[in-house]
């Protein structure tokens with residue numbers, strides 16, 4: 133399924149840390165659009181269940197932005213929060229009623245008429261795939277969600293859900309980066325490539341840890357050398373490394389600073405050759421390829 137999302141996606145998980153007014157968030161959204169990023173990643177739970185309302189307030193302040201955006205949201209995690217007093221313990225809920233109610237809340241909070249993509253945030257050990265299929269069917273028929281996917285699913289978990297669905301799952305949003313390489317080897321990215329589902333990479337800079345990588349580690353040294361050869365920052369190399377993967381990984385960026393987003397967009401012009409890609413992988417893993 134062709135989601136037609138920008139190759140880089142803007143993540144809004146940290147919106148509560150940015151200290152921005154609605155106009156400030158609108159400025160950031162506008163800057164992303166000008167840089168060619170038209171897809172925004174939200175979730176019901178981000179910022180203590182406030183992220184979607186903060187995003188909606190920015191769009192209310194600048195409504196002309198609204199038709200230019202594509203929205204992803206997620207559901208399925210239930211946090212203990214003042215915003216959800218009925219939750220006694222952190223748990224997962226992928227029951228039909230929870231999914232439908234969560235989407236209705238996402239639409240009301242953001243002011244959107246529909247979500248372009250809804251993801252089940254994490255695999256739920258009590259997942260009843262038939263129930264999720266019913267919820268997805270109802271949301272698709274009502275026009276509230278255009279496409280469906282998952283997040284943090286291993287191949288067998290995605291297969292289970294897919295077995296009950298008529299339409300293909302469009303995406304799996306996973307942790308993958310130079311600081312987290314598991315999905316290259318556990319079948320997750322192979323499955324995305326086989327199904328032509330969109331892998332979306334969360335924390336593509338390791339949640340900021342890449343910036344703190346010491347210069348005298350194997351990874352620090354390769355980043356410095358390639359950075360000099362290619363005229364790139366270590367963050368740009370990390371994004372270029374993800375973009376080089378044949379499953380067409382879509383990195384989900386997490387900075388709240390327009391200038392940093394602009395620099396990361398520049399990573400699209402860096403073409404790592406096969407050996408440079410493997411140098412980074414080996415340095416990231418701390419061992420040679422077998």
Ligand SMILES: NC(=O)c1ccc[n+]([C@@H]2O[C@H](COP(=O)([O-])OP(=O)(O)OC[C@H]3O[C@@H](n4cnc5c(N)ncnc54)[C@H](OP(=O)(O)O)[C@@H]3O)[C@@H](O)[C@H]2O)c1
Pocket residue numbers: 142143144145146173174253283284305306333334335336337338339340341343367384385386387388389392393
């Ligand atoms: N599906 C899931 O389970 C899941 C889990 C986690 C995240 N996500 C999604 O993934 C998105 C991205 O995750 P993330 O925020 O951890 O991404 P990230 O890009 O790995 O980390 C962003 C963090 O790195 C910091 N940073 C430090 N130096 C930077 C530089 N030179 N350039 C850019 N950033 C730099 C940023 O700070 P500044 O803001 O100060 O620049 C920010 O705090 C989230 O917003 C969310 O949408 C999904």
